[in-house]
Amino acid sequence: MDGNTASSTQLLRQINSEALLRFALQEQVFTAGEAMAATGLTRATVLGVCDGLVDAGWLEELTDARTEAGRLKGRPARQYQLREAxxxxxxxxxxxxxxxxxxxxxxxxxxxxxxxxxxxxxxxxxxxxxxxxxxxxxxxxxxxxxxxxxxxxxxxxxxxxxxxxxxxxxxxxxxxxxxxxxxxxxxxxxxxxxxxxxxxxxxxxEPSANVATLLSGERFGAGLIVDGRLLRGRQGGAGEMRFLDELDSKFVPDEGSSDGFGALARKWARARIHSYDGETVLRQIPEGDINAEDVFQAARAGDPLAQDIIARLGVRLARIGVVLSSLLDIERVVIAGAISRAIEPVLEHARSLLPTDSGLPLPDLVASTLGAESVxxxxxxxxxxxxxxxxxxxxxxxxxx
Incomplete structure (x- = not known):
């Protein structure tokens, strides 16, 4: 066997091994027949590759307990599974x-x-x-x-x-x-x-070809998937949301910041507590201790100042949704991070503000179900x-x- 033939044989063996291992990584117990159907390899190749992967430590071969118990006759199917260790x-x-x-x-x-x-x-x-x-x-x-x-x-x-x-x-x-x-x-x-x-x-x-995941807490960033591919950019800056720092104050008063929803809820509550004329339970909390959870909880209880802050966050989210949908044709915007557990009132207000006369489909605004563990x-x-x-x-x- 010359060098080229040996090299080709080795490459083919590696390709076959990778195909079978990808199958094993997503399956539980499988037989050679099931591996054949999934990979398109012949029975002899599958058995040979499985033996090699067992020797390498990737797979382990199982005995057929049903045959050992005497309930089936004949040669048992060889079964494999990914080696847990x-x-x-x-x-x-x-x-x-x-x-x-x-x-x-x-x-x-x-x-x-x-x-x-x-x-x-x-x-x-x-x-x-x-x-x-x-x-x-x-x-x-x-x-x-x-x-x-x-x-x-x-x-x-x-x-x-x-x-x-x-x-x-x-x-x-x-x-x-x-x-x-x-x-x-x-x-x-x-x-x-x-x-x-x-x-x-x-x-x-939930697979989607065009979706923006907004990770929002203290800071704000977006993971952008367009046409099924994650966008990164030259230096990884795609989705950094820096445009929020430059928002024209004439259109979005006091919101020229790329802080996340949690940070904004806290900051706006602390800034407005002194000038607010009405009654609010947020005054019962020491100003320096007010956090986003306090604001969302107060809003759920009907506190007018907290509800106003929620509405302002909704305006912000609606504008972000329109920008992302217009630029990238995003079909879904997901709010992720710990704040996602409480974000539904903001989503409701934002949905009500999305324009209905643009002629383009509006993005769905939804909350992640992963909470603080999304990352x-x-x-x-x-x-x-x-x-x-x-x-x-x-x-x-x-x-x-």
Whole structure:
């Protein structure tokens, strides 16, 4: 066999192995016949590839319990499944004020989770990385795993991220958030913008070809999926919503800010509490302690000041929806993040303000069902997508002796 033939044979074997492994990553127990139907490979090839994947540590072969019990006669079908101990993936939401990490198996099932409040500005870049390492180590320990079990770690940060995982050099805050995780966490490490990961999580929940996921809390960013593809931009700035900083005050008074809905609700309540003429329960809360949850709770109870703030947020959201729909032909706008649990009154008001005479379909305005976990769930989904796309780039964990 010459070199070209050997190379071609090796390449074909790798292609077949990847096709079968992608199938196994999304199945439970399967037979050779089921793998043949899914991959188009012959029976002999499937059996040979399965044997190779068993030897490599990706698969395990099962015995047919029904045949052993004597209820069936003849040669049993060979059954396989993904080896549970082949490895795990880790998702990390590395926000400004908290870290959330999830350890999941290779089918995306959550094994363990930890959350920690942090002060990023006191910790600095090195401190953020050290805290992330320790939190992930503890989460792994909780589920009897070690760092060596991790095939891939996906990290979401509140900063623009380019295709190489870097943030624009001019942004001091962005550099703090994108702290250099890639060189210090376990397995292959990918770093992504948090809103993009929230969009990936939403896409896994409810696929849509054209959707904007607005991650809103203290800050505001959008993950944009257009024609089924995530938009990134030259330096990862697609969806940064910087246009909100420049909104003309004649059209949107006092709203020229890219703060998230949570930050705006708190800021507007504190700013207006002194000048408001009517009665409001928000005065019963020390001004410096008023938070977004207080505003939303007061609005639900009928407080007029809080309801006015909710209405202003609705105006803001309606304008954002119109801009996104006009520029990108978005069909759905999803509000994600912890604020999504309380955002329905804002959505209702925004829906009532959308223009009906534009001649174009209006975007659906909906709340995410993932709450505060949208980013970390998107990180897990992103990790699994990467492994499914190129499984041969990863080496499964060898059986422990």
């Amino acid at each position: 082949a490895g795990v993936v880790v998702g990390l939401d590395a926000g400004e004020g908290y870290f959330t990490t999830i350890v999941a198996d290779l089918r995306g099932r959550e094994l363990g989770k930890r959350r920690q409040s942090i002060d990023s500005h006191a910790l600095g870049r090195a401190g953020r990385v050290a805290n992330a390492r320790e939190l992930i180590r503890l989460a792994l320990e909780d589920v009897s795993c070690t760092p060596e079990d991790v095939l891939l770690t996906a990290v979401g940060v509140p900063a623009p991220i380019d295709a190489n995982g870097a943030s624009p050099a001019g942004g001091e805050f962005w550099q703090l958030m994108n702290s250099g995780f890639a060189g210090h966490l376990w397995g292959t490490v990918i770093v992504e913008n948090d809103a993009n990961l929230a969009a990936i999580a939403e896409q896994a929940q 970390v769930r998107g990180a897990i989904e992103s990790a699994l997508m990467r492994i499914r796309r190129e499984p041969s780039a990863f080496i499964p964990r060898a059986p422990r002796s």
